[in-house]
Every structure is written in structure tokens, then in C-alpha cells.
Amino acid sequence: MIDLYKYTHENVKGQWSSAVAKKNWEQMNELRDLYAAEGVQKSEQEIVTEVVGRANGYIKGLGYSLKPPGKQSQLQQELEETRVELGE
Secondary structure (H helix, E strand, C coil), X not given: CHHHHHHHHECCCCCECCHHHHHHXXXXXXXXXXXXXXXXXXXXXXXXXXXXXXXXXXXXXXXXXXXXXXXXXXXXXXXXXXXXXXXX
């Protein structure tokens, strides 16, 4: 995962897409080395999540996947449909 992060945040010339991306990657490597030295078992996915946070598509216990729309999204859709029916 950490190598994938680097691959997706560097251009073909090996330049980082942003200073933040480079800093995040460096922090991921530091954490990986620290956890290994301390004997703490953390997956690379856990380290990446620790550094950059969870994406909207993260479902606890299932990992990253398609996430069903939330209750608020559903209510907004129903409101829009009602407005269309009423001709607003």
C-alpha cells in the first residue's frame, strides 16, 4: 500500500504531485520502521489510514468498498422527488 501510494503520487519523472504527498509518504515509512522496531504488527493499509485518514468509501469491519448512500442523501433525494411531483 505504501509503495502504491508513492506510485500514484509521483509523475513519470519521479517528482511528487505535491509537498504534502511526499510528506505523507515519508511519514508512512517512518511509522512502518518504528512499528517494526517496536514489534508492533500493523498492516500497510492501517499505516496509510493513520497518515491520510479514511476515505468516504471506508466501511468499518469491511474495509474500502462501495458505500451505500447515507440517510441524509436518501432524504435529500426524496425531497427532490417530492418537489418535482409538486411542480416546484
